[in-house]
Amino acid sequence: MSFRRTTPLYEDPIAVGAFAAMEKGILVSAAAGNRGPESRTLRNGSPWILTVGATTIDRQFSGVVTLGNGASFVGSSLYIGKKTVKNLPLHYSASCGSSDDLKNVTKKVVVCEGADESSVSETSTVADAKGAGALLLTNVSLVIRATNFECPASVLNPKDSAAIRKYVKTSKNPTVSLTFRRTFTGIKPAPTYAEFSSKGPSFGTSSILKPDVVAPGTLILAAYSPNVSAATLQGKSFFSNFTLLSGTSMACPHAAGLAALLKSAHPDWSPAAIWSAMMTTANILDNTGKPIYDGASPIAIGSGEINPNKAMDPGLVYDAGRGDYVKFLCALNLTRAEFQAIARNSSDYDRCKGGNLDLNYPSFISFLDSEQSSGVWRFQRTVTNVGDDGPTTYTAKLTKMKGFSVTVTPLKLTFQRKNQKALFSLTLKVKRPMKDPIVFGFLTWVDDQEKHTVRSPVVATTIRETE
Numbered sequence: 001m002s003f004r005r006t007t008p009l010y011e012d013p014i015a016v017g018a019f020a021a022m023e024k025g026i027l028v029s030a031a032a033g034n035r036g037p038e039s040r041t042l043r044n045g046s047p048w049i050l051t052v053g054a055t056t057i058d059r060q061f062s063g064v065v066t067l068g069n070g071a072s073f074v075g076s077s078l079y080i081g082k083k084t085v086k087n088l089p090l091h092y093s094a095s096c097g098s099s100d101d102l103k104n105v106t107k108k109v110v111v112c113e114g115a116d117e118s119s120v121s122e123t124s125t126v127a128d129a130k131g132a133g134a135l136l137l138t139n140v141s142l143v144i145r146a147t148n149f150e151c152p153a154s155v156l157n158p159k160d161s162a163a164i165r166k167y168v169k170t171s172k173n174p175t176v177s178l179t180f181r182r183t184f185t186g187i188k189p190a191p192t193y194a195e196f197s198s199k200g201p202s203f204g205t206s207s208i209l210k211p212d213v214v215a216p217g218t219l220i221l222a223a224y225s226p227n228v229s230a231a232t233l234q235g236k237s238f239f240s241n242f243t244l245l246s247g248t249s250m251a252c253p254h255a256a257g258l259a260a261l262l263k264s265a266h267p268d269w270s271p272a273a274i275w276s277a278m279m280t281t282a283n284i285l286d287n288t289g290k291p292i293y294d295g296a297s298p299i300a301i302g303s304g305e306i307n308p309n310k311a312m313d314p315g316l317v318y319d320a321g322r323g324d325y326v327k328f329l330c331a332l333n334l335t336r337a338e339f340q341a342i343a344r345n346s347s348d349y350d351r352c353k354g355g356n357l358d359l360n361y362p363s364f365i366s367f368l369d370s371e372q373s374s375g376v377w378r379f380q381r382t383v384t385n386v387g388d389d390g391p392t393t394y395t396a397k398l399t400k401m402k403g404f405s406v407t408v409t410p411l412k413l414t415f416q417r418k419n420q421k422a423l424f425s426l427t428l429k430v431k432r433p434m435k436d437p438i439v440f441g442f443l444t445w446v447d448d449q450e451k452h453t454v455r456s457p458v459v460a461t462t463i464r465e466t467e
């Protein structure tokens with residue numbers, strides 16, 4: 001058994017620094033990484049860190065395409081120039097990557113096939129060939145992150161690409177007009193999992209489901225260094241105090257901002273209570289009402305997209321503190337020096353006695369072998385009532401998980417007052433071997449007034465952290 005060559009916790013300065021921050025009651029929100037969509041690419045997966053992945057947002061910077069036949073399509077563009085395209089001929093090219101394909105395109109708009117993430121650079125080939133513009137056609141849905149649109153160009157989605165392809169191939173004198181600088185909001189579907197966002201399971205801390213949550217991370221407008229190029233056009237650099245960037249580094253500040261908001265509303269909440277509130281109230285539906293989990297899973301988007309208003313009043317939290325993380329470290333079989341690098345206290349090491357990997361965490365993950373047809377996982381959790389004072393009862397709702405039986409004991413939790421705690425256990429029992437590498441469901445605690453829904457993903461996977 002060999003581990004992926006990823007930095008172990010005790011050599012990871014972010015894990016070590018975040019442990020000290022946690023001891024001081026400071027929540028650390030960290031980027032999950034931009035090495036998706038492969039699994040096991042996640043970093044910053046320590047249980048005392050809020051690990052944040054990225055989603056797309058419902059905003060589109062447009063390049064509006066109007067064909068000679070009147071049909072109009074809203075593509076995406078980050079072209080910053082002032083050129084426009086009015087009724088110019090279209091020229092079809094199988095590939096705009098090579099200048100050989102772009103002979104005689106002067107004053108024509110080139111239709112470029114098979115655009116992918118890097119295709120925006122083809123706009124410089126088109127510009128060099130003196131083309132008037134480019135339509136970048138795609139076969140797969142694509143989020144453009146590059147800002148180097150060197151000529152007027154628009155990236156079309158697969159459906160619109162098909163219509164444009166048909167037009168350019170069947171029309172005798174295909175023409176096009178292009179307009180820019182319009183921003184559309186309310187784009188559907190959104191949010192979706194951003195393909196670049198790293199996925200779990202997390203190296204070294206695989207007993208914890210990571211990432212925890214996702215937040216907006218695609219083409220986010222943010223303050224920027226005014227002496228670093230923000231965009232290029234015809235080889236010229238442009239500077240700005242703001243720019244659009246994509247990445248989980250753009251997502252985790254959203255979560256940090258929400259954490260600050262929650263801390264000011266609830267000064268007595270620990271970092272764990274704060275991210276529990278974010279996780280258990282996260283959004284799992286997009287703006288068409290479909291689950292964000294379609295085509296994604298909790299190892300991509302964790303508990304879902306953070307929802308500030310709901311996180312203010314989560315009802316219940318899964319709290320944890322230094323003692324719990326020390327017990328977690330104890331279970332990792334570290335040497336004294338490794339342990340001390342993180343916890344900085346060797347008397348904790350002497351008192352380890354076994355430890356506990358089953359942290360009081362608001363999510364659940366278990367690892368199986370692909371042929372495994374039996375086995376039982378039991379998780380223990382304590383929830384704290386941070387809702388209203390006075391009696392409340394929460395009832396457990398479980399979704400079905402294919403090939404498993406999932407049970408919770410007890411099925412009802414009754415609280416008499418605020419800050420009261422209650423214990424429960426969740427049991428996952430394998431009934432037959434898994435067909436898919438990931439099977440997941442949800443445990444949701446719902447109070448009797450249906451005012452609070454406290455949701456946790458439950459994951460079973462055959463994807464190991466090890467290779």
Ligand SMILES: *[C@@H]1O[C@H](CO)[C@@H](O)[C@H](O)[C@H]1NC(C)=O
Binds near residue numbers: 103104
């Ligand atoms: C480009 O134009 C020239 C002159 O009209 C013509 O001879 C040549 O065949 C054209 N090349 C292509 C690839 O269309």
Ligand SMILES: *[C@@H]1O[C@H](CO)[C@@H](O)[C@H](O)[C@H]1NC(C)=O
Binds near residue numbers: 114138165
């Ligand atoms: C994308 O569409 C073009 C044009 O129909 C086709 O030639 C190409 O094979 C397609 N590629 C994929 C990956 O489907």
Ligand SMILES: *[C@@H]1O[C@H](CO)[C@@H](O)[C@H](O)[C@H]1NC(C)=O
Binds near residue numbers: 227228
């Ligand atoms: C930008 O300006 C700062 C402050 O003057 C300077 O330290 C830094 O080196 C500059 N960066 C570049 C890329 O010029």
Ligand SMILES: *[C@@H]1O[C@H](CO)[C@@H](O)[C@H](O)[C@H]1NC(C)=O
Binds near residue numbers: 226239241
């Ligand atoms: C950035 O902001 C400063 C202060 O407002 C301003 O002086 C400067 O011109 C701006 N830089 C750019 C590149 O817009």
Ligand SMILES: *[C@@H]1O[C@H](CO)[C@@H](O)[C@H](O)[C@H]1NC(C)=O
Binds near residue numbers: 331332333
């Ligand atoms: C730690 O060691 C014990 C005893 O050898 C073993 O059962 C356990 O799986 C180890 N834990 C980890 C996280 O490697």
Ligand SMILES: *[C@@H]1O[C@H](CO)[C@@H](O)[C@H](O)[C@H]1NC(C)=O
Binds near residue numbers: 345346347348
């Ligand atoms: C180390 O941990 C022990 C037990 O938790 C505690 O009593 C002691 O004060 C700690 N020492 C330091 C230097 O933090």
